[in-house]
Amino acid sequence: MKSFDVAIIGSGPAGASAAFELSKSGISTVIIEKETLPRYKTCGGGFVFRGRKNMPFDIASVVDKEFFEIDTYFSKKHSHITTKRDQPIISMVMRDAFDNLIVEKAKENGVTLLQNHKVESITFGDIQTLHTSEGDITAKFIIAADGALSPIAKMAGWSETRTIIPALEYEVEVPQADFERLSQNVRFDLDAIPYGYGWCFPKKNHLSIGVGVFTKTHDKINLKQHYADYLKTLGITEILTEAAHGFVIPVSPRTDCFVQKNVFLTGDAAGLADPLVAEGISNAILSGVLAAKAIIESDLDADKAAALYTEKLEETILPEVRTGVLISHLFYHQKRVRNIILKKYGQFVADAMADVFMGIRTYPKDYKASLRRKIKEVLF
Ligand SMILES: Cc1cc2nc3c(=O)[nH]c(=O)nc-3n(C[C@H](O)[C@H](O)[C@H](O)COP(=O)(O)OP(=O)(O)OC[C@H]3O[C@@H](n4cnc5c(N)ncnc54)[C@H](O)[C@@H]3O)c2cc1C
Incomplete structure (x- = not known):
């Protein structure tokens, strides 16, 4: 049976970044991922500068486009607002390439990647045994970076305390004239949908267009219809190709705890996306790094690591996302x-x-x- 100090479940930004941070310390680390990499991830792929400026290596090779301006449209009666900065406010990435780059960097430093390994159950103890589709693996620490559905959190005994919202995202190819018109700027449309917004994120050769509901509501919302209406708002009448992807985003942090049974929740599994806009990549990366740092600084002491991780989250991400929840409402x-x-x-x-x-x-x-x-x- 393969044994490691730390097993990270999930190779998204949270898991891959935790692995990269751990790889610098010499602690034996494995990433366990159910898919084959690089894998598609439903996401607008808008990576904000607060995340990019802290990346420990250059990511230019996986950036499709950089935007130094954002256009925000609200009530149809008013014109839009443009915000400019000297550095790219949003860098557009395709998540398969972006996530895979971080994994590759971690692998270069000695991290083991086990892809096509789905964690199906865990036996908890002083050492954890992860039962995967391809056999058992043991580890002292588990970093759960397994995304919004987080089966690992369920296996470790968490009940659901995050607010989880639905979002639809389409990878769309449009005629050249439309692409040229819409690919100049990043665009948010606040009134495209009740309780949410629509976005149009230009990639190298296509547009990522999406709609999401960003708060809990009892109203029935037909996302597909809002997406169709949003295409009209964007002036798109002809579509060359269109790939539809629907998924969920947790937009409030867990209210009970972030560590139990030596399982550290990070990224979407912890509910750390920005509650106002559901931007989740930057906090996924930061939380992965914080979990890794806590384990490193604790000298592999489970209680110390748990306390350190909680302290680090309380000092950084949590105050911001908790205020974000209230503002979002x-x-x-x-x-x-x-x-x-x-x-x-x-x-x-x-x-x-x-x-x-x-x-x-x-x-x-x-x-x-x-x-x-x-x-x-x-x-x-
Ligand atoms: C429609 C949509 C648009 C979005 N747009 C943006 C955006 O533009 N910008 C932004 O910053 N954020 C955006 N987000 C949010 C962002 O995608 C997430 O916050 C981010 O991916 C969270 O990263 P993570 O590492 O926590 O999890 P993920 O990226 O979801 O990675 C989880 C990984 O765990 C693996 N896994 C799951 N279960 C198991 C298992 N049992 N065994 C092994 N592996 C497992 C999965 O295969 C996956 O690779 C969007 C989300 C959606 C749904």
């Missing part, structure tokens, strides 16, 4: 108030959001007071 449920404010302060809000994407500010903790101030200014 206001943003998507109070549409009229939001659009009145955006009409007057749209540029300010778009610039603040770009600063969050750039990693130079976080969501304001006093957002309620500042919102009240802005409403008063608009009304009086």
